[in-house]
């Protein structure tokens with residue numbers, strides 16, 4: 001018997017309309033765990049670098065993490081992986097909600113799509129019965145609307161639906177996949193789904209998920225619940241409220257937006273408004289949120305209620321979580337009421353809440369600066385907010401200038417030319433980022449931004465505090481119950497970290513310490529993404545209930561895989577390296593490992609070079625960021641080095657820099 | 670003897686639907702607890718509490734599995750509360766032929782909440798840390814002690830309804846002969 005996982009994948013060939021249920025190899029679970037790990041293995045094996053994002057041979061993979069569907073609190077992530085049309089690299093985006101556990105209960109760990117359906121279809125997974133169904137009548141429908149219509153036509157109110165909206169159908173490079181209160185939205189995975197002619201995946205399951213050593217597992221789950229309860233009454237002192245508790249940032253619950261509105265950038269990530277947060281605004285925004293919000297809601301098996309149901313006058317109800325609360329508001333220099341209203345339309349269209357507002361603000365900046373002209377904006381209303389609605393409508397329909405903007409700021413700037421490139425200034429690896437511009441380089445964040453292949457800071461940072469605490473006493477207090485550290489030395493790093501003087505940013509934490517801290521934080525995210533755990537209870541907040549010391553026990557007692565800290569660390573490193581290998585094979589090199597150019601005002605080129613050099617070495621990569629033969633061998637990834645050597649990416653003397661290939665090739669649209 | 674009143678413990682689970690966030694942790698733990706061996710699997714379809722929820726309509730109703738009903742009611746009820754329309758039979762606890770709620774997914778045998786028998790506190794309550802579910806016990810005087818129906822008896826009754834008592838007896842006899 002298989003535990004925690006079901007041991008079966010679904011292989012769906014959309015070109016031929018073929019459906020297969022395939023048993024998986026338990027040895028792969030041991031090596032790659034599941035979720036992101038096994039997705040990476042499948043992509044490495046089956047999608048060579050010649051395959052472009054919109055090729056029928058590209059795969060779109062939906063995986064339920066290894067522990068999804070077990071009683072482990074907050075373990076509900078679906079990990080969607082494919083090749084991104086925007087970054088041209090492997091992309092993986094996660095969604096919470098209810099879909100992944102349901103897939104497990106239906107008897108599958110992963111659904112793998114290949115090919116393209118000639119007409120728009122949806123997949124209906126009902127335990128053993130799996131069918132491809134016509135979706136012609138759903139064409140152009142909103143993502144949430146689609147979910148409701150499908151549940152109605154199947155008479156299955158308990159089914160879980162992941163669907164795309166118009167943006168996905170029209171292959172907008174930042175189209176999302178929406179699933180009720182959650183979405184997988186980064187990197188354009190919705191565009192790949194649309195390209196495959198797949199409108200939705202609907203799942204209903206009523207089977208058991210098994211646990212290898214039940215009593216032990218339940219004990220661990222109960223400890224997690226106790227930890228969550230204890231943390232609930234004891235926010236961490238000395239950090240801002242959204243970092244003090246557990247869960248995803250509690251954007252739907254908090255009213256005080258002073259920090260975001262005064263520290264994040266407005267417009268096309270341009271302007272900081274220092275004294276924005278007045279009493280008057282605070283009152284108005286509170287009223288907006290209070291009257292729109294019907295309820296705070298959770299994902300499957302989690303008490304944290306990070307999301308909310310929102311009903312605005314005259315608009316259909318929708319659900320929201322996290323920071324999309326403010327991204328439209330900031331991009332348009334507007335207010336919360338506008339932000340929540342346009343987000344409703346954006347959610348139905350299915351676009352990423354980071355990229356979409358930024359692209360629109362970028363377009364208007366180009367217009368103001370004469371790079372785009374009246375001709376491009378014919379018919380656009382003159383009021384600020386109306387312009388955003390107008391742009392959003394054009395983008396998701398790929399009409400006029402919208403067709404160019406639908407490819408994101410990087411590709412749009414390439415196409416527009418005439419100096420537009422410098423306006424696409426807030427990207428990493430061609431992908432739009434949170435509107436954050438700071439003064440002094442932070443060496444840890446430099447490494448995370450530059451090398452994190454999730455290309456999204458909130459999904460890379462986490463367990464180590466973002467800033468030093470002012471006094472030694474506060475720091476000593478903090479480390480007292482800091483059980484999550486993989487090694488005691490991290491406590492010392494933190495204790496010695498000062499706001500000013502010798503032991504301060506950017507030269508402290510030292511380069512060596514930065515490597516270790518970043519590696520730890522990244523490892524936790526990679527483990528979460530394989531197990532299906534919400535980062536909000538593990539890798540993202542300070543002092544979370546899940547950590548490197550209890551995870552091995554969860555895996556051994558839950559999945560029945562013999563696991564300890566060393567083995568888990570090694571497994572995470574293995575598939576992390578595999579993700580890099582996939583991207584290296586697609587042309588990614590050191591030149592791509594960099595933060596948005598203007599992210600910090602004060603830069604330190606020598607220090608940054610040293611950080612990269614040492615971090616690469618620490619990770620077992622050569623100075624181009626390519627995993628070395630030796631490190632690949634240690635991870636049992638000889639098949640990767642063999643491929644690298646065949647392709648001339650590594651030579652037999654592995655430290656020779658390889659010839660430059662490039663991820664610059666333009667997509668066919 | 671006649672006037673001597675007996676007392677019994679009344680166990681009440683209080684449900685505050687305003688606090689429910691739709692997480693279904695209650696379903697997870699109930700189904701895990703009732704797995705054999707305990708916690709060896711879980712499957713919300715086997716849970717004895719189900720959260721009927723429709724987030725877009727803001728409908729959140731945790732419902733406990735009650736008695737097994739041989740036949741459905743003569744008519745159905747449909748509530749609207751505070752402008753929210755609830756599904757037909759939404760508040761009914763019965764394991765009833767008219768719906769798939771509170772039945773074992775494979776055998777269709779009815780499920781009934783047993784208040785987690787020997788546990789200190791019902792587990793759904795314990796796992797609902799947002800306090801949508803809370804637990805209360807009080808003593809009350811009763812006229813006569815009621816016979817509690819055993820779980821197996823309920824199951825058998827349901828089978829009898831489905832196949833007829835004779836057929837069940839035959840089958841049991843056959844099975845015991847096979848040894």
Ligand code: SF4
Pocket residue numbers: 074075076096097246247248297298299300302303304305306307534535536537
């Ligand atoms: S912490 Fe929040 S986002 Fe994470 S699983 Fe729980 S409710 Fe969902």
Ligand code: SF4
Pocket residue numbers: 688689690691692693694695696720731796797798799800801802
């Ligand atoms: S555990 Fe509590 S909050 Fe969660 S669904 Fe059940 S009753 Fe609602």
Ligand code: SF4
Pocket residue numbers: 698699700702716717718733734781782783784785786791792793794
């Ligand atoms: S009290 Fe126990 S048996 Fe009844 S629904 Fe709750 S967990 Fe299930």
